[in-house]
Amino acid sequence: EDKVVQSPLSLVVHEGDTVTLNCSYEVTNFRSLLWYKQEKKAPTFLFMLTSSGIEKKSGRLSSILDKKELFSILNITATQTGDSAVYLCAVEASNNDMRFGAGTRLTVKP
Amino acid sequence: DAGITQSPRHKVTETGTPVTLRCHQTENHRYMYWYRQDPGHGLRLIHYSYGVKDTDKGEVSDGYSVSRSKTEDFLLTLESATSSQTSVYFCAISLQGDRSGYTFGSGTRLTVV
Numbered sequence: 001e002d003k004v005v006q007s008p009l010s011l012v013v014h015e016g017d018t019v020t021l022n023c024s025y026e027v028t029n030f031r032s033l034l035w036y037k038q039e040k041k042a043p044t045f046l047f048m049l050t051s052s053g054i055e056k057k058s059g060r061l062s063s064i065l066d067k068k069e070l071f072s073i074l075n076i077t078a079t080q081t082g083d084s085a086v087y088l089c090a091v092e093a094s095n096n097d098m099r100f101g102a103g104t105r106l107t108v109k110p
Numbered sequence: 111d112a113g114i115t116q117s118p119r120h121k122v123t124e125t126g127t128p129v130t131l132r133c134h135q136t137e138n139h140r141y142m143y144w145y146r147q148d149p150g151h152g153l154r155l156i157h158y159s160y161g162v163k164d165t166d167k168g169e170v171s172d173g174y175s176v177s178r179s180k181t182e183d184f185l186l187t188l189e190s191a192t193s194s195q196t197s198v199y200f201c202a203i204s205l206q207g208d209r210s211g212y213t214f215g216s217g218t219r220l221t222v223v
């Protein structure tokens with residue numbers, strides 16, 4: 001069965017720290033991996049990754065995919081309290097099926 | 111979120127009663143989805159629609175039905191609510207079925223007592 005596993009489940013850091021969130025997957029006919037940020041309500045899209053080794057970057061956030069080892073990481077540098085959220089990883093298969101991980105809850109303390 | 115509205119925002123209902131949740135969009139997007147979110151499980155797809163009257167089952171469709179009689183509305187019905195259906199329900203829309211283009215609604219918190 002397809003599955004997506006995120007680690008750690010929760011993380012507490014202080015402002016200015018750098019964090020790395022992990023997402024490993026087992027999905028038949030992989031098409032893409034997506035990262036979302038969920039604050040109090042709806043998830044919002046961060047990145048979509050389809051090719052290994054190509055880093056996607058947006059400000060202090062970056063992500064990379066390793067299709068050989070079946071994982072992705074999301075890095076956040078110089079964290080701020082506004083980065084506090086649940087970060088969701090999702091993997092889409094070619095049949096349009098998409099599986100979400102359980103999420104990593106990040107808390108950034110002042 | 112602009113363009114997509116879920117109602118109600120919160121609901122408490124009794125076991126065995128039918129419940130209908132509504133997702134309304136003003137974006138004229140073709141694809142609409144219903145997810146549920148539970149601790150430890152992330153988001154799981156219940157049903158989705160790829161056009162008016164065109165729907166299909168997702169990963170956790172048992173106990174749920176959907177209807178889409180017009181582009182803007184996608185209804186999720188719990189035929190006979192059970193405590194295991196206590197959850198937060200999210201609707202999402204996309205133009206092309208491309209998941210990077212998802213827009214999520216603000217969610218409906220449903221409690222079945």
